[in-house]
Amino acid sequence: xxxxxxxxxxxxxxxxxxxxxxxxxxxxxxxxxxxxxxxxxxxxxxxxxxxxxxxxxxxxxxxxxxxxxxxxxxxxxxxxxxxxxxxxxxxxxxxxxxxxxxxxxxxxxxxxxxxxxxxxxxxxxxxxxxxxxxxxxxxxxxxxxxxxxxxxxxxxxxxxxxxxxxxxxxxxxxxxxxxxxxxxxxxxxxxxxxxxxxxxxxxxxxxxxxxxxxxxxxxxxxxxxxxxxxxxxxxxxxxxxxxxxxxxxxxxxxxxxxxxxxxxxxxxxxxxxxxxxxxxxxxxxxxxxxxxxxxxxxxxxxxxxxxxxxxxxxxxxxxxxx
Amino acid sequence: xxxxxxxxxxxxxxxxxxxxxxxxxxxxxxxxxxxxxxxxxxxxxxxxxxxxxxxxxxxxxxxxxxxxxxxxxxxxxxxxxxxxxxxxxxxxxxxxxxxxxxxxxxxxxxxxxxxxxxxxxxxxxxxxxxxxxxxxxxxxxxxxxxxxxxxxxxxxxxxxxxxxxxxxxxxxxxxxxxxxxxxxxxxxxxxxxxxxxxxxxxxxxxxxxxxxxxxxxxxxxxxxxxxxxxxxxxxxxxxxxxxxxxxxxxxxxxxxxxxxxxxxxxxxxxxxxxx
Numbered sequence: 153x154x155x156x157x158x159x160x161x162x163x164x165x166x167x168x169x170x171x172x173x174x175x176x177x178x179x180x181x182x183x184x185x186x187x188x189x190x191x192x193x194x195x196x197x198x199x200x201x202x203x204x205x206x207x208x209x210x211x212x213x214x215x216x217x218x219x220x221x222x223x224x225x226x227x228x229x230x231x232x233x234x235x236x237x238x239x240x241x242x243x244x245x246x247x248x249x250x251x252x253x254x255x256x257x258x259x260x261x262x263x264x265x266x267x268x269x270x271x272x273x274x275x276x277x278x279x280x281x282x283x284x285x286x287x288x289x290x291x292x293x294x295x296x297x298x299x300x301x302x303x304x305x306x307x308x309x310x311x312x313x314x315x316x317x318x319x320x321x322x323x324x325x326x327x328x329x330x331x332x333x334x335x336x337x338x339x340x341x342x343x344x345x346x347x348x349x350x351x352x353x354x355x356x357x358x359x360x361x362x363x364x365x366x367x368x369x370x371x372x373x374x375x376x377x378x379x380x381x382x383x384x385x386x387x388x389x390x391x392x393x394x395x396x397x398x399x400x401x402x403x404x405x406x407x408x409x410x411x412x413x414x415x416x417x418x419x420x421x422x423x424x425x426x427x428x429x430x431x432x433x434x435x436x437x438x439x440x441x442x443x444x445x446x447x448x449x450x451x452x453x454x455x456x457x458x459x460x461x462x463x464x465x466x467x468x469x470x471x472x473x474x
Numbered sequence: 475x476x477x478x479x480x481x482x483x484x485x486x487x488x489x490x491x492x493x494x495x496x497x498x499x500x501x502x503x504x505x506x507x508x509x510x511x512x513x514x515x516x517x518x519x520x521x522x523x524x525x526x527x528x529x530x531x532x533x534x535x536x537x538x539x540x541x542x543x544x545x546x547x548x549x550x551x552x553x554x555x556x557x558x559x560x561x562x563x564x565x566x567x568x569x570x571x572x573x574x575x576x577x578x579x580x581x582x583x584x585x586x587x588x589x590x591x592x593x594x595x596x597x598x599x600x601x602x603x604x605x606x607x608x609x610x611x612x613x614x615x616x617x618x619x620x621x622x623x624x625x626x627x628x629x630x631x632x633x634x635x636x637x638x639x640x641x642x643x644x645x646x647x648x649x650x651x652x653x654x655x656x657x658x659x660x661x662x663x664x665x666x667x668x669x670x671x672x673x674x675x676x677x678x679x680x681x682x683x684x685x686x687x688x689x690x691x692x693x694x695x696x697x698x699x700x701x702x703x704x705x706x707x708x709x710x711x712x713x714x715x716x717x718x719x720x721x722x723x724x725x726x727x728x729x730x731x732x733x734x735x736x737x738x739x740x741x742x743x744x745x746x747x748x749x
Contacts, residue, residue, distance in 0.1 A: 183611070207607065207642070215600045215634035222604020225582070225590050227535075228611070246631075249594045250601060254582055 159359070161324035165263050167299035168320050169194025171306040172231060176202045179310060183228045185220055187213045193233035193263040193320070217243040217258075221250035224257045229310060235269075236262035236319060240281035247315075252288040257313050260285075261306070265295070265319035266406030267434060267451055268356065268444035277439040283411025285317040286384040292337065293384040295319045295405075295413075297358035298328050301381060304335035312337065319355065321406075323444045326359040340387040346376035349462045350394040350401045354380050354413050357404035357432070357453065364458035375462060383413055388420050395425035400465035402430050404458050409433040428468065430461035476523065481690045487557065488518050489746060492719045494553035494566055496742050499733040502570040505578070506546040508716040508729040512654040512687070513547045513621060516712055519693045520619055521554045529559035532586045538616050539589045539605050543598020544623035544652060545579040546731070551588070552576050560587035596629025598622060599649060603639050606647040606707075617646045617701065625657035627668045633678065639707040640679030647707040648700045649680070652687060654716035656727045675709045687712025720745055 176182055176198055184206045190196040199206035209216040213234055220232040232239070239262035240247070251258045262281065269277045286293045294309075294316065296302040302320065309316045328343075343358070344365050351361040358379045365375035376398055380387065394401060401421065403414035414431030421427060434451050448454055491514055499505045517540075521527070525538040542551050549569065556563045561575065568574035575584045579593025589605070592598045602620035609616050626632060639647055651671070659665050668674075675682050681703045685692040693712065700708035716730070717723030720742040723734075734742055 183608075205611065209638060210634075210641075212631075212634035212638065214597075214631045215603075215638055218597050218600025218631070218635065219604040219607065219638065221590065222601035222606075223608045224604070225601070226605050226608030226612075228608055245594060246597060246600070249591065250597060254591050 159326035159328060162299035162327040163324045164296065164299050164302050164321050165192070165194045167302040168261055168306060169197035171303045173197040173201050175306065175310055176205065179229060181227065181229045182310070183207070183223050183230050185209055185216050185230065185232045187211060187216045187234040187238065189234050192235070193261070195231070195233045213238045213243040214246045217246035218250050220258045221254065221256050224251070225254065228257070230258045231261055232258055233261045233263065235276060235278070236265035236281045237276060237278035240278065240285050240317065244284055248288055251315050252291050255290050255314050259309050259316045259318065261318045261320055263320040264322045266321060266355065267439040267447050268321060268323040268406065270322065270444040270447060271441050273441035274438040279406070279408045279434040279439065280411070281317070281319065282383055282405070282407045282413060283415070286416065290315060291384065292316045292382070294382050295354040296381050297353070297355060297379050298325045300327060300329040300331065300333050301335055304333060305381070308335050308337060321356065323356070325356050328359060328362070335381070338382050338385040338387055340378050340380040340382070340390045342376060343379050344375070344377040346374040346398065348374045348399055349465060350376045350378060350398045351404065351458060351462070352378045352380050352394070352401060352413070352417055353404040354383060356406050360453065360455050361404050361458060364455035364462070367455060367459055368462060373462065373466065380413060380417070383416050386416050386420060388424065391417060391420045392425045395421045395427040399469050400428040402432060402458055402461045402465065404432040404453070406453060407433050408436065410436060428465045430465055432457050432461055476691070476694050484518055484522060484690050487522055488514050491518060491550065491553045491557060493743060493746055493748060494556070495549045496720070496734055496739055498549055498553065498566040498569045500736065500739040501567055503733055504570060505549055505733050506731050507723060507733060508656065508726065509544060509547045509623065509652065509654065510550040511718045511720065511723065512714040512716050513544070513550045513652045514718065515688045515690060515693055516621060516650055516652060517550050517554050519690060519697060521558050523694055524697045525619065526616065529587065532560060536614055536616050539602070539618045541589055541598045541602045541605070541618065541620040542580055542592050543620050544595070544626060545593030547621070547652070548576070548578070548580050551580060552585070555585070555587040558587070595623065595626035596631040599632055599635035599639070602647060603635055603644060606639070606644040607642060609646055617648060619648050619650065621650045621652060624651055624653045624655065624662050624668060627651065627671060628666045636675065636678040636680065643705045644707045645704050648697070648710065649707065650710045650712055652714050653711055654714045656716045656725070656730060658730045660727055672711055679706055681706055681708045682711060683708065684711045685713070687714035688718055
């Protein structure tokens with residue numbers, strides 16, 4: 153992991169498109185589908201190199217997911233991409249019954265997840281996808297924290313049969329992980345050790361957790377930071393460890409606090425090792441237009457909120473301990 | 475061309491399969507009688523005349539594929555698969571029961587010969603498109619057949635898929651509509667008009683054949699002709715009778731989603747010549 157000062161921004165969509173185009177050489181069975189957003193999702197990079205194995209399905213996401221299922225049932229490794237709200241929401245039942253129900257080999261890589269879609273507004277933002285994808289039996293859900301992780305995730309999932317939902321993003325993410333980082337499905341990674349409190353993030357919010365931890369340190373609070381990029385299957389062992397080794401958990405996600413990473417963490421911790429949890433994310437509301445950074449501030453997804461939540465947990469513990 | 479003798483054989487198979495359907499539905503106590511009976515001649519023609527398939531090797535890569543988009547017609551498919559040798563006939567007694575390989579709607583995970591799970595309407599054509607694309611990519615000569623209900627033509631996704639099949643010139647794909655004219659709530663064209671349905675498919679770039687879906691000579695001629703069409707998909711608009719073969723089920727909307735009672739089964743089997 154690089155130190156904060158060295159963070160450069162790097163496109164997570166580009167990391168997907170470039171990796172997919174590389175893998176196209178190695179895996180002749182890869183077929184890629186997109187629904188008129190290949191320039192945005194970056195499947196266009198694959199399309200340019202392998203036009204015969206790329207199918208633009210037009211603005212028709214439900215048909216795209218069904219077609220993906222048919223291709224996968226015929227032995228293809230299918231990557232299907234569009235914006236997160238359409239991949240998860242518009243085509244939810246096709247993803248459920250055509251892909252997940254049959255446990256078919258379709259990797260849904262959805263760009264423009266979360267609210268950093270920005271100016272397009274509430275129609276195109278997506279703060280619900282993690283919830284509605286992880287509820288599907290057998291569906292694996294991954295939200296990579298940076299471009300390096302996205303590359304590793306794509307290289308990993310191409311080798312694992314069955315369905316995946318992988319979230320990509322419009323905005324560039326700070327590039328934090330080193331070149332030698334290896335992704336392991338179902339394993340969270342401790343990026344920073346700490347003993348007082350655990351900050352767990354996915355996607356863009358991992359960098360916000362790291363920034364928050366840095367500030368907490370100046371206040372004498374030692375915060376542990378976990379990248380929980382695989383939300384399903386979730387790393388129960390690590391969560392139990394975090395719950396027992398620190399005094400509480402703050403989760404941070406670019407998603408509704410209902411049903412997402414925070415909920416998934418709470419499900420495990422409340423049953424296996426109860427501790428106080430505060431969830432940072434989009435409150436029960438829709439997004440609005442604005443720049444990505446203005447929206448992160450407006451919807452309460454900045455390090456300040458994470459720090460506040462950490463204080464709340466530690467303060468309440470102090471009161472209890474008196 | 476098919477001989478008169480071969481047609482007689484198909485007719486006899488259709489009768490056997492109708493009996494299987496009625497018995498299995500009666501035993502299950504629920505299921506879709508009308509739409510299973512209307513599809514019998516079509517499915518029999520595919521499995522016992524047209525399709526290249528191998529019940530001993532259901533995953534044979536060069537097999538022709540069949541997708542039952544109107545998944546509620548599962549009993550017709552199950553009886554046909556059993557009579558083809560995909561699994562033992564005794565399995566038909568377990569339709570819809572806990573742990574059975576015969577789910578309420580076709581499930582590729584548990585039933586040998588079922589290509590893909592269907593039953594949520596309007597989705598089969600998209601999956602058939604995917605199979606047809608894969609066959610083209612793999613340069614295999616096999617074909618894909620997909621049987622749709624008339625009511626499911628009300629689903630928007632059918633038209634997304636119709637557009638895509640023509641766009642990608644899927645001439646290895648043949649759609650068939652079991653046009654029995656009835657859906658659960660009533661006559662299709664009263665519930666939500668699909669007419670002019672032939673013109674719609676033509677406008678979407680398909681070759682269309684219109685036939686009597688219970689007449690083997692017509693079904694077979696359409697299936698043979700469809701195979702010769704190049705650069706576009708084919709649709710066979712098969713006019714059928716819901717509940718076909720049992721006088722008191724025919725044309726009755728009430729028997730869309732109801733299984734025959736013991737009394738009805740007895741009468742139906744009598745009509746079909748089972749003593």
